[in-house]
Amino acid sequence: MRIGVITYPGTLDDRDAQRAIRLAGGTPVPLWHADDDLKKVDAVVLPGGFSYGDYLRCGAIAAKAPATKEVIKKAQQGLPVLGICNGFQVLVESHLLPGGLIRNEHQHFICRDQKLKVENNQTAWTNLFEKDEEITIPLKNGEGGYIATQDTLKMLEEENRVVFRYLEINPNGSMNDIAGLTNERGNVVGLMPHPEHAVEPGFGPDTPVATRSGIDGLKFFQSALKALVNS
Amino acid sequence: MLKKNKAPSGVDTVENAQQEPDKEQPWKELGLKEDEYQSIREILGRRPTSSELAMYSVMWSEHCSYKSSKIYLRQFGEKVTDEMKKHLMVGMGENAGVVDIGEGLAVTFKVESHNHPSYIEPFQGAATGVGGIVRDILSMGARPVAVMDQLRFGAPQDPDTARVVHGVVDGISFYGNCLGLPNIGGETVFDKVYQGNPLVNALSIGSLKHEDLKLAKATNAGDLVILFGARTGADGIGGVSVLASETFGDEGPTKRPAVQVGDPFAEKVLIECCLELFQAGVVAGIQDLGGAGISCATSELASNGNMGMRVQLKNVLLRDESLTPEEILMSESQERMCAIVPKKHLKDFEKIVNKWEVEYSVLGEVINEDRLYIDWGHEEIVNVPPRTVAHDGPVYDRPVEYPKYQDALNADSSSTLKRAENPTEIATQLMELISSPNHADKSWITAQYDKYVMGNTALAMPDDGGMIRISEETGLGVALATDANGKYCYLDPYEGARQALAEAYRNVAVTGAVPRAVTNCLNFGSPENPEVMWQFKQATAGLADGCQELGIPVTGGNVSFYNQTGDTAIYPTPVVGVLGVIDDVARRIPSGWQDDGNNIYLLGSTYDELDGSAWAKDLHDHLGGRPPKVDLKKEKELGDLLHGAAMQGLIEAAHDVSEGGLGIAILEASLRFNVGARLWLTELMERDNLDLTAAMFSESQARVIVSVGREDDVKFQALCEARGVPVLRIGVTDKENQAVDIQGVAKLELEAIRVAWGGVLPGLY
Numbered sequence: 003m004r005i006g007v008i009t010y011p012g013t014l015d016d017r018d019a020q021r022a023i024r025l026a027g028g029t030p031v032p033l034w035h036a037d038d039d040l041k042k043v044d045a046v047v048l049p050g051g052f053s054y055g056d057y058l059r060c061g062a063i064a065a066k067a068p069a070t071k072e073v074i075k076k077a078q079q080g081l082p083v084l085g086i087c088n089g090f091q092v093l094v095e096s097h098l099l100p101g102g103l104i105r106n107e108h109q110h111f112i113c114r115d116q117k118l119k120v121e122n123n124q125t126a127w128t129n130l131f132e133k134d135e136e137i138t139i140p141l142k143n144g145e146g147g148y149i150a151t152q153d154t155l156k157m158l159e160e161e162n163r164v165v166f167r168y169l170e171i172n173p174n175g176s177m178n179d180i181a182g183l184t185n186e187r188g189n190v191v192g193l194m195p196h197p198e199h200a201v202e203p204g205f206g207p208d209t210p211v212a213t214r215s216g217i218d219g220l221k222f223f224q225s226a227l228k229a230l231v232n233s
Numbered sequence: 234m235l236k237k238n239k240a241p242s243g244v245d246t247v248e249n250a251q252q253e254p255d256k257e258q259p260w261k262e263l264g265l266k267e268d269e270y271q272s273i274r275e276i277l278g279r280r281p282t283s284s285e286l287a288m289y290s291v292m293w294s295e296h297c298s299y300k301s302s303k304i305y306l307r308q309f310g311e312k313v314t315d316e317m318k319k320h321l322m323v324g325m326g327e328n329a330g331v332v333d334i335g336e337g338l339a340v341t342f343k344v345e346s347h348n349h350p351s352y353i354e355p356f357q358g359a360a361t362g363v364g365g366i367v368r369d370i371l372s373m374g375a376r377p378v379a380v381m382d383q384l385r386f387g388a389p390q391d392p393d394t395a396r397v398v399h400g401v402v403d404g405i406s407f408y409g410n411c412l413g414l415p416n417i418g419g420e421t422v423f424d425k426v427y428q429g430n431p432l433v434n435a436l437s438i439g440s441l442k443h444e445d446l447k448l449a450k451a452t453n454a455g456d457l458v459i460l461f462g463a464r465t466g467a468d469g470i471g472g473v474s475v476l477a478s479e480t481f482g483d484e485g486p487t488k489r490p491a492v493q494v495g496d497p498f499a500e501k502v503l504i505e506c507c508l509e510l511f512q513a514g515v516v517a518g519i520q521d522l523g524g525a526g527i528s529c530a531t532s533e534l535a536s537n538g539n540m541g542m543r544v545q546l547k548n549v550l551l552r553d554e555s556l557t558p559e560e561i562l563m564s565e566s567q568e569r570m571c572a573i574v575p576k577k578h579l580k581d582f583e584k585i586v587n588k589w590e591v592e593y594s595v596l597g598e599v600i601n602e603d604r605l606y607i608d609w610g611h612e613e614i615v616n617v618p619p620r621t622v623a624h625d626g627p628v629y630d631r632p633v634e635y636p637k638y639q640d641a642l643n644a645d646s647s648s649t650l651k652r653a654e655n656p657t658e659i660a661t662q663l664m665e666l667i668s669s670p671n672h673a674d675k676s677w678i679t680a681q682y683d684k685y686v687m688g689n690t691a692l693a694m695p696d697d698g699g700m701i702r703i704s705e706e707t708g709l710g711v712a713l714a715t716d717a718n719g720k721y722c723y724l725d726p727y728e729g730a731r732q733a734l735a736e737a738y739r740n741v742a743v744t745g746a747v748p749r750a751v752t753n754c755l756n757f758g759s760p761e762n763p764e765v766m767w768q769f770k771q772a773t774a775g776l777a778d779g780c781q782e783l784g785i786p787v788t789g790g791n792v793s794f795y796n797q798t799g800d801t802a803i804y805p806t807p808v809v810g811v812l813g814v815i816d817d818v819a820r821r822i823p824s825g826w827q828d829d830g831n832n833i834y835l836l837g838s839t840y841d842e843l844d845g846s847a848w849a850k851d852l853h854d855h856l857g858g859r860p861p862k863v864d865l866k867k868e869k870e871l872g873d874l875l876h877g878a879a880m881q882g883l884i885e886a887a888h889d890v891s892e893g894g895l896g897i898a899i900l901e902a903s904l905r906f907n908v909g910a911r912l913w914l915t916e917l918m919e920r921d922n923l924d925l926t927a928a929m930f931s932e933s934q935a936r937v938i939v940s941v942g943r944e945d946d947v948k949f950q951a952l953c954e955a956r957g958v959p960v961l962r963i964g965v966t967d968k969e970n971q972a973v974d975i976q977g978v979a980k981l982e983l984e985a986i987r988v989a990w991g992g993v994l995p996g997l998y
Contacts, residue, residue: 011498011501011502011589011590012411012498012501012502014411014412014413014501015413015686017687018687018688021688051413052410052411052497052498055411055496055497056411056498057498110403110406110680110681111407111410111681111682111683112680113679113681113683114680140685142410142683142685196685198688199685199686204691204818204819205688205689205690205691210827210906211827212827213823213827213906214691214692
């Protein structure tokens with residue numbers, strides 16, 4: 003299975019996302035922001051970083067890139083898309099997901115091992131998790147505070163579209179402790195924390211067993227491969 | 234791509250200089266001394282043009298020319314053996330040293346100061362400090378893979394410290410995170426001696442294949458000189474000469490316009506663009522633009538290659554059309570690089586920079602003549618031998634004088650301080666130390682840095698050293714640690730510098746890596762003060778001798794003088810960075826224990842050494858006497874033992890015993906994974922003839938605590954005995970009891986320690 007990873011100018015975690023796809027058993031395909039050819043990939047990851055320097059608003063310029071426009075079109079037809087951090091911001095700016103992301107409540111960039119609850123295991127990117135499973139993956143952002151209107155929040159909760167919620171600490175002031183969302187169809191998922199940084203023993207978050215041994219992020223990519231096989 | 238600029242009237246040309254030989258020139262305002270100005274006139278056989286004067290003034294500044302330090306830095310190149318040079322691919326004098334790490338791979342690393350800009354404008358000062366060192370690494374042909382920062386602030390409670398702390402940490406966070414480089418460690422120290430002169434040092438490390446090494450050289454006549462990256466603006470003009478080479482007066486920060494402004498997005502794009510240019514093989518030589526901007530890049534590229542250059546300054550792309558030629562030559566605008574490109578590769582070069590939407594302009598070409606000509610339109614404004622600008626600046630053997638205060642300082646030993654009379658008092662002191670800003674949890678700072686990006690971080694703060702995987706195939710990696718103890722160096726700069734080296738060496742050794750090379754950032758007061766010069770002379774000798782003893786070479790570094798407010802200099806603060814190599818990062822050792830029931834050993838001997846300690850300074854506000862003795866032979870034996878044990882997988886955790894002594898080390902190792910321990914110190918006190926205060930707080934060197942699984946106990950002890958490293962079991966890890974239980978002293982609950990330790994920095998800032 004071929005999963006594309008888009009590189010915008012200022013993208014940082016593209017190589018990490020490619021590694022995660024490889025470790026999950028997929029074939030990573032690098033995609034370039036200026037190119038509207040998605041190279042017939044089966045799914046797409048919008049990785050973290052500071053696309054276009056986060057100028058204007060995080061993700062706003064990337065949302066208008068030729069590659070993104072193609073992703074929006076295909077996502078509406080069911081292409082599995084995962085937006086991580088800046089990628090989540092791009093999905094929100096592209097209106098594939100509702101709401102907005104603003105400066106962290108405490109005004110600082112924060113990097114920490116973050117505990118999350120998997121609220122929805124019916125999406126293309128979470129089908130290998132148990133419902134309500136608790137996982138730990140790194141979080142690192144400056145503008146990760148999720149906001150939406152009360153109506154939108156109500157709709158997201160009612161339709162079970164909150165995929166991840168922060169546990170123990172809400173690290174950025176997100177409404178309803180929302181860490182990640184999906185679209186109606188469940189093929190598009192966006193989240194602030196970074197699953198691609200928890201895929202390889204020795205380089206993930208600390209666990210009670212051993213230093214840097216957390217690999218809870220791997221299941222995101224394995225889930226996508228499973229969804230693709232099943233479809 | 235080429236654009237025409239308006240010619241400002243009255244440009245001072247070479248012709249003018251010949252016609253008006255006696256024109257008054259502002260050499261003094263530009264930071265030159267009278268004899269320096271005279272020697273420029275001698276070199277040129279006429280007065281310099283205003284552009285030439287600008288170039289010489291920045292390139293001959295202390296910051297760029299190392300004129301006061303050169304005669305001492307030479308010993309880093311002289312006190313080396315062939316064995317030490319074995320792994321050294323590029324030594325001192327280039328943008329950064331390059332070290333062979335095996336498997337056809339190499340790393341380049343360097344630490345640099347950005348102290349003065351970071352005081353004036355902490356955010357941009359610190360940010361551009363990161364940006365500058367990263368470009369140094371990039372210009373060696375390497376992909377930057379990590380950063381670290383060494384920070385020294387004033388008194389924690391001083392209101393101005395908050396301004397500097399917030400600005401500096403935000404600046405590093407902003408720039409480093411946006412560049413996508415993991416921040417894997419560093420230091421944070423508070424002391425009122427840094428109040429008016431904080432130290433902001435930044436280190437970067439990059440990796441490359443041997444064949445990808447690039448040098449800052451122009452060697453072929455006809456090759457093009459191309460400036461690319463950000464446009465040139467009015468920021469940082471004269472920064473190096475006016476800022477880095479002068480002492481702050483009482484009027485404080487007023488030189489704001491001389492601080493550069495950083496754009497990490499531009500730098501990230503520039504990094505990727507450069508790496509693609511290197512891959513494509515279209516660049517013959519490359520130099521980053523930092524201090525002294527175009528003056529530095531053109532003269533150094535030409536001088537390094539023993540060639541000349543002809544440059545059209547009007548071809549420089551500007552952010553501000555009103556800039557004068559002198560300003561363009563001196564501007565320190567960030568995110569710019571200068572490449573030497575053979576003409577036949579210009580098309581390929583253009584294709585790649587266009588892909589990354591990076592602007593560029595051809596400034597001129599390399600010529601086979603010992604001359605750097607710079608034209609402004611049709612007028613010649615610079616005509617100089619490049620070597621006289623770049624390399625043959627003044628060299629000073631400045632007066633050196635043993636400080637008048639030194640004997641009294643060394644005589645004022647901490648032995649007069651009252652020691653604790655009972656265990657309760659010891660426990661109170663330990664809690665006081667762990668909750669003092671210098672020993673408190675630094676995660677308020679480090680949590681603002683991305684340590685995960687790139688996915689190769691094997692160790693990062695709060696572990697003793699940072700570690701990065703270089704080869705994903707084999708797990709080959711490098712560890713890095715930096716240290717400096719200004720207090721020790723103030724008491725004895727020679728011994729203090731050796732101690733900084735010893736501690737950085739040890740901090741690399743505890744990770745399981747083998748130390749291989751050294752970098753340094755020497756932060757001192759004014760070289761015009763003979764007592765400061767004595768400190769510098771002692772410290773450089775100590776460091777060079779120490780490196781020779783340990784058998785690891787200095788690969789490069791940086792000197793920062795004039796760190797003082799008025800007449801008061803900072804403590805001499807030679808930051809020493811040690812790089813180690815580890816065959817497989819999977820064998821790395823963290824700094825805290827995690828398993829239950831493992832034995833805790835103290836390696837090394839403890840002496841009653843409390844002079845200059847945290848116990849003396851932070852608890853009794855006393856600084857005097859002699860710093861702890863450094864025995865590098867013992868450090869080496871300890872390092873070898875740790876590596877051997879790591880290879881056999883015998884050690885679960887290893888933590889350096891340094892500032893705050895054994896007491897602080899034990900608490901830190903327990904806090905790392907929130908796993909407690911039971912300890913007993915009576916045997917140690919008997920064996921090494923110590924009282925409880927010395928056992929807990931002495932800062933004797935060459936000591937490490939380790940935890941070892943019971944099944945490996947016999948093997949481990951045998952290994953220690955075989956290598957002659959003193960070993961003593963002092964405790965056992967305890968997962969059940971959430972406490973550090975020091976028998977006969979106190980049982981300290983982990984939660985209580987964590988609250989006291991963790992609340993300090995968030996409370997202050």
